[in-house]
Amino acid sequence: MSCYLTTGKHMSLYWSVLTVLLLLAITAPVALAFGFAGASAARSEFPPMRWFGKSYIAVVRGVPDIAFFLFFVIALDQAIEYLRHKALCPDWSEPIRQGNDFVVCQAAKMPLGEAPQWVHETYGFSLAVLTFAIVFGAFAANVLFGAMRAVPRAQLETAEAYGMTQRQTFWRILVPQMWVYALPGLSNLWMVLIKATPLLFLLGVEDIVYWARELGGTKTPRFTDYPHGDWRMWYFLALLVFYLLFTRVSEIVLDRIMARLTHGQATAAGEAQRKAAA
Amino acid sequence: MSCWQTIQDYGLRAVGIGERLLPREDFTLCQQFTLIGSGMIWNIYFGVFALILGFLLATALAMGKASSNRLLRKPSEWFIFVFRGSPLFIQFFFGYFLFLNLKNVSPIFDPFTAAWLGALIVLFLNTAAYSAEIFYGALLSIPKGDTEAADAYGMSGWSRFRRVIWPTMLRLAWPAYTNEAIFLFHATALVFFSGFPAWQQRGDALYYANYFADKTFNPFVPYPILAFYFILLTLVIVGVFGLVNSRLNKHLPQDLKPKLRLRPNLIR
Amino acid sequence: MKNLILTTAALALTAGVALADGHGKTVRMGTEGAYPPYNFLNDAGEIDGFERELGDELCKRAELTCEWVTNEWDSIIPNLVSGNYDVIIAGMSVTDERDEVIDFSEQYTLPDPSGYLATSMDADIEGGVIAAQANTIQASYIASSGATLVEFATPEETVAAVKNGEADAVLADKAFLSELANADSELMMLEQDVMIGGGIGLGLRESDTELKEKFNVAIRSMKEDGSLNALIGKWLPDLEQF
Numbered sequence: 088m089s090c091y092l093t094t095g096k097h098m099s100l101y102w103s104v105l106t107v108l109l110l111l112a113i114t115a116p117v118a119l120a121f122g123f124a125g126a127s128a129a130r131s132e133f134p135p136m137r138w139f140g141k142s143y144i145a146v147v148r149g150v151p152d153i154a155f156f157l158f159f160v161i162a163l164d165q166a167i168e169y170l171r172h173k174a175l176c177p178d179w180s181e182p183i184r185q186g187n188d189f190v191v192c193q194a195a196k197m198p199l200g201e202a203p204q205w206v207h208e209t210y211g212f213s214l215a216v217l218t219f220a221i222v223f224g225a226f227a228a229n230v231l232f233g234a235m236r237a238v239p240r241a242q243l244e245t246a247e248a249y250g251m252t253q254r255q256t257f258w259r260i261l262v263p264q265m266w267v268y269a270l271p272g273l274s275n276l277w278m279v280l281i282k283a284t285p286l287l288f289l290l291g292v293e294d295i296v297y298w299a300r301e302l303g304g305t306k307t308p309r310f311t312d313y314p315h316g317d318w319r320m321w322y323f324l325a326l327l328v329f330y331l332l333f334t335r336v337s338e339i340v341l342d343r344i345m346a347r348l349t350h351g352q353a354t355a356a357g358e359a360q361r362k363a364a365a
Numbered sequence: 366m367s368c369w370q371t372i373q374d375y376g377l378r379a380v381g382i383g384e385r386l387l388p389r390e391d392f393t394l395c396q397q398f399t400l401i402g403s404g405m406i407w408n409i410y411f412g413v414f415a416l417i418l419g420f421l422l423a424t425a426l427a428m429g430k431a432s433s434n435r436l437l438r439k440p441s442e443w444f445i446f447v448f449r450g451s452p453l454f455i456q457f458f459f460g461y462f463l464f465l466n467l468k469n470v471s472p473i474f475d476p477f478t479a480a481w482l483g484a485l486i487v488l489f490l491n492t493a494a495y496s497a498e499i500f501y502g503a504l505l506s507i508p509k510g511d512t513e514a515a516d517a518y519g520m521s522g523w524s525r526f527r528r529v530i531w532p533t534m535l536r537l538a539w540p541a542y543t544n545e546a547i548f549l550f551h552a553t554a555l556v557f558f559s560g561f562p563a564w565q566q567r568g569d570a571l572y573y574a575n576y577f578a579d580k581t582f583n584p585f586v587p588y589p590i591l592a593f594y595f596i597l598l599t600l601v602i603v604g605v606f607g608l609v610n611s612r613l614n615k616h617l618p619q620d621l622k623p624k625l626r627l628r629p630n631l632i633r
Numbered sequence: 634m635k636n637l638i639l640t641t642a643a644l645a646l647t648a649g650v651a652l653a654d655g656h657g658k659t660v661r662m663g664t665e666g667a668y669p670p671y672n673f674l675n676d677a678g679e680i681d682g683f684e685r686e687l688g689d690e691l692c693k694r695a696e697l698t699c700e701w702v703t704n705e706w707d708s709i710i711p712n713l714v715s716g717n718y719d720v721i722i723a724g725m726s727v728t729d730e731r732d733e734v735i736d737f738s739e740q741y742t743l744p745d746p747s748g749y750l751a752t753s754m755d756a757d758i759e760g761g762v763i764a765a766q767a768n769t770i771q772a773s774y775i776a777s778s779g780a781t782l783v784e785f786a787t788p789e790e791t792v793a794a795v796k797n798g799e800a801d802a803v804l805a806d807k808a809f810l811s812e813l814a815n816a817d818s819e820l821m822m823l824e825q826d827v828m829i830g831g832g833i834g835l836g837l838r839e840s841d842t843e844l845k846e847k848f849n850v851a852i853r854s855m856k857e858d859g860s861l862n863a864l865i866g867k868w869l870p871d872l873e874q875f
Contacts, residue, residue: 095677149596151551153558154571158584161708161715168716187582187734188840189715193658196716201659204700226544233540271502272541279548282452288705296454301667301674304789307816310669311676314816317793323458327451334450386777390730465797478799562794563767563784566776572767575707579768582710582734 091313100298104329107284107294110212114219115277121224126231144232147225155222156289160214164197171195215290223280230272235261237268267348267357274341281333299326368395379403381567387576394586397577401590404570405598410481411569412550415488419549422489423496424531430501441497448494453487453552457560460487480561488556492549499545503538504530536613543606547599554595570594659698660844661718662688666703667788670808670868671724671833674703683868684722687741690860694851707768710735714838720848721836724806726770728830736839738848740832741861743873747771747830748807749823750814752795756823761801764791770829771804795820808869 091097128140147155172183172195179192193199198206238261246256287294303319349356374384376399388396429441448456464477477483507530515529535542554571557563563572570591577587664672666680675681680701692699702718713721713735726744727737747770749758760779765772767784775782783800785791792813794800802823803810814822835852837845855861862874 095679096674099678146596148547149599150592151554151571151595153551153554154574154588154591154595157574157578157708158588161584161711164717165715185840187714188838190838190840191716204702207702229544275541275544278449285452285454289708291704293703296452300787300789304787305792305813305817307669307812309812309816310673310681313676316817317789317796319458319789320462323455327455327459330452330455331447331450334446387773389773465799557767557786559786562764562790562799565782566772566784568784576768578711579707580730582714582731584708584711 094313096298096302099293100295100302103293103295103298106212106292107287110216110219110287110292111281111284114216114223114280117216117220118223118227118280119273121220122227122229122231125224125228126235129228129232130235140228144225144228147222148229152222152283153286153289156218156286159221160218160290163214163218165189167197168195171197211291215287215292218290219280219283223276223283226276226279227273230269230276231265233272234265234269238264264352267345267352270341270345270348274337274345277337277341278334281330281337295326295329299323368393368399371395372399375399376403377406379406379567379569379573381565387566389580392577392581397573397587397590400573400577401570401587402594404568404573405594407480407556407567407569408550408553408595409598411485411488411553411556412546414485415492415553416546416549418489419492419496422493423500426493426497427500427504427534430497431504445494445497445501448491449498453491453555454559456487456491457484457555460484461561478561479564480556484556484561487560488549488552491552492545495545495548496542499538499541500534502541503534506537507533532613539606539610539613543603543610546602546606550598550602551595659700660692660720662692662699662701662720662722663704663709663713663718664688664701664721664723665706665709667706668724668809669812672722683864684724686868687855687861687864688720688722690855690864691848691851694854695847697847710836713836716838719837719841719844723836724833725836726830727832727834728770731836734839735836736841736845737834737836738845739852740834741852741855742833742865742869743875744828744830744832745869745872746807746826746828747774747804748810748826749802749804750792750795750810750820751802751823752798752819752821754821754823756801758802758804758823758825762799764794764800764803765805766791769805771806774827774829775804792820808872811871 125140125143128136129144131137131140168189168191169183172179172191175194176192181190183189183191198210242260242264243256246260251259284294285296288297299322300319303317303322305317306314308314346360349360351357351361371393372395375388375396377383378387378400380403387400426441426445429437430445432438432441460483461478464474464483467474468478477486511529511533512525515525520529554569557568557572558575566576568576574587574591578584581587664680664684666672666674668682670682672680672682672684680703685701688699688701704712704718706723709721709723709725710731712718721735725731727740731737749756749763751758758780761781762783763775763780764783764785765775766788767786772782772784783794785794788805788809791800791803791805795803796819804827807822807826811822814820835845835848837848852861855864856875865872865874
């Protein structure tokens with residue numbers, strides 16, 4: 088049994104747990120940055136900027152993430168290679184689209200054709216992070232946009248009365264205060280993000296669900312030392328436990344962050360903290 | 366074949382009406398739009414019914430979670446935790462598995478392994494858990510003054526809930542609940558993708574988009590069409606929920622009404 | 634995943650003679666890794682099977698440096714044409730539809746018939762319920778026959794459907810199903826075979842004629858010295874040989 092659980096394939100499953108955790112750890116801040124940029128754009132004074140921000144939020148939020156993943160990564164990859172092709176191979180005379188083929192010069196390949204396998208895997212992983220960040224950035228932008236509006240107007244008026252410029256008011260007053268209003272929405276988004284990881288295999292990243300399905304499937308004795316029937320149920324049960332634990336830990340951490348953010352804020356919960364301390 | 370003919374042949378293909386065979390060659394844009402649109406019938410069916418049923422259960426679960434009675438609170442808490450804490454596709458897997466086993470117990474359970482009922486139940490339980498958490502959060506933030514006023518009027522029990530707590534809860538929860546509705550409709554795309562089998566090529570929008578992507582080897586046409594339909598659907602959801610929102614906030618003075626959607630920038 | 638990286642790197646060292654075409658281009662071989670005995674992941678998580686051995690041998694004969702990658706079946710052709718790998722070696726039958734979009738090398742197996750797997754020999758394949766993997770040639774075959782088609786996302790689920798009685802039989806490639814029939818006493822192959830699809834070839838981009846020619850030469854040389862038949866005999870005992 089212990090031999091079975093330490094086959095190379097199981098090792099891949101354990102590695103994929105780390106892959107998923109790493110992906111979440113990188114995606115969350117990147118998505119937040121996208122969200123922040125999107126929300127700032129959506130409330131910009133400059134109309135084209137505002138339209139861009141608002142249509143980013145509206146369009147990406149409107150599409151199921153799964154549909155987005157099914158074509159977006161290939162498009163993104165082609166766009167990157169196209170730009171590199173234009174920059175690196177200006178003398179290339181053949182068309183890039185030859186019938187169905189998408190052909191760029193060797194130097195524009197991302198990653199380069201002779202790059203070692205780990206570079207390919209890292210590149211694929213980064214594309215997945217970027218795609219996730221774009222999708223969840225749109226939801227985060229929506230949350231942050233609401234949070235920016237929720238900061239009491241009096242706070243901003245006070246800042247203006249103190250002679251702060253718009254920029255100062257935004258960075259010193261609005262941004263520090265908006266988090267407490269944004270956190271419930273962002274926590275919810277984090278929970279949704281965790282549960283979107285099974286879709287990673289669509290982006291070419293071999294995640295835990297991919298390996299669980301692979302390992303749980305019926306194995307005939309010819310191709311393995313450990314033949315077994317349909318064990319998917321047990322592997323999925325393990326995944327269920329993993330996700331539940333992960334959710335629980337996230338809840339505890341997020342509660343702590345919320346308590347800290349509430350500190351000194353002009354909200355009901357902040358008021359309660361003040362009273363409790365006094 | 367004209368596009369109108371295609372719509373007649375395939376417009377209701379997803380529910381089994383019309384041409385029996387799917388198109389096999391010379392795929393036109395019209396065919397792709399028609400069939401993917403026909404698949405949307407299923408997405409809308411799953412979304413609407415799961416949302417309505419889920420709404421009722423969610424209210425009960427939120428009250429349960431906020432209850433001081435342990436026997437009511439604990440089951441509600443666990444139900445919400447399990448369904449919010451696990452990916453939908455694992456829920457589909459176990460749901461399908463459970464229904465298969467129930468089928469061996471009694472033929473009453475026969476329809477449960479079909480998507481129209483089985484997947485609906487899973488989606489219903491899933492959205493109930495998410496909505497319950499939203500409603501629970503709203504329940505906790507009902508202003509104390511509102512309930513005190515109800516007490517002062519001598520309201521209690523059902524009428525206090527019906528006329529004060531429930532409407533206030535809905536009002537507070539509505540923006541977040543709108544988001545949940547959008548997520549739910551998006552989740553309906555997972556039904557045939559990983560979960561329930563498709564009978565006689567009757568599937569949802571993603572099923573047909575996948576069919577075309579597989580036949581034409583070009584993902585850049587069918588998936589954007591699917592995206593287009595879903596953006597339309599999302600706009601409709603936002604519109605309908607916005608109407609309900611203004612109905613919920615009808616009692617407020619005109620200029621104080623919180624709008625669900627974008628407002629001119631008051632803050633600079 | 635780490636394992637996969639290490640093994641593929643080691644493979645690149647052993648299998649290829651470097652700098653074959655003058656600028657040392659690595660040829661990336663895309664496969665599915667979920668279709669025994671053609672290609673699958675062995676206990677160590679490495680790509681293994683008929684096509685793994687065949688691909689390594691072809692690369693050696695064509696003096697190419699090859700690396701293996703896995704890709705989902707659904708997007709295996711879009712990723713080839715957009716250049717994420719150079720060759721599809723994934724048990725892909727040559728069909729007219731596919732041939733319009735990509736090019737195929739010479740076929741390296743004769744057509745493999747599709748077969749029915751059921752729990753009893755008198756399963757009704759004319760008017761009963763037949764399971765198939767969604768969007769396969771078998772699925773469209775059943776759709777146009779009189780039987781009721783039920784589609785599942787993965788091959789695993791199609792077989793499970795037969796075992797639990799949801800479907801009367803499953804239609805899939807015979808090489809895949811007969812393995813299962815041998816291993817499970819509940820399941821048996823029906824006698825009827827269906828010929829859908831052609832033999833299997835390597836899939837290449839239409840613009841990659843040079844690479845295609847190299848592989849064609851290698852495949853021909855393997856056919857001539859009998860090593861291809863030996864491989865087929867080893868991995869696909871039921872299949873007709875060249």
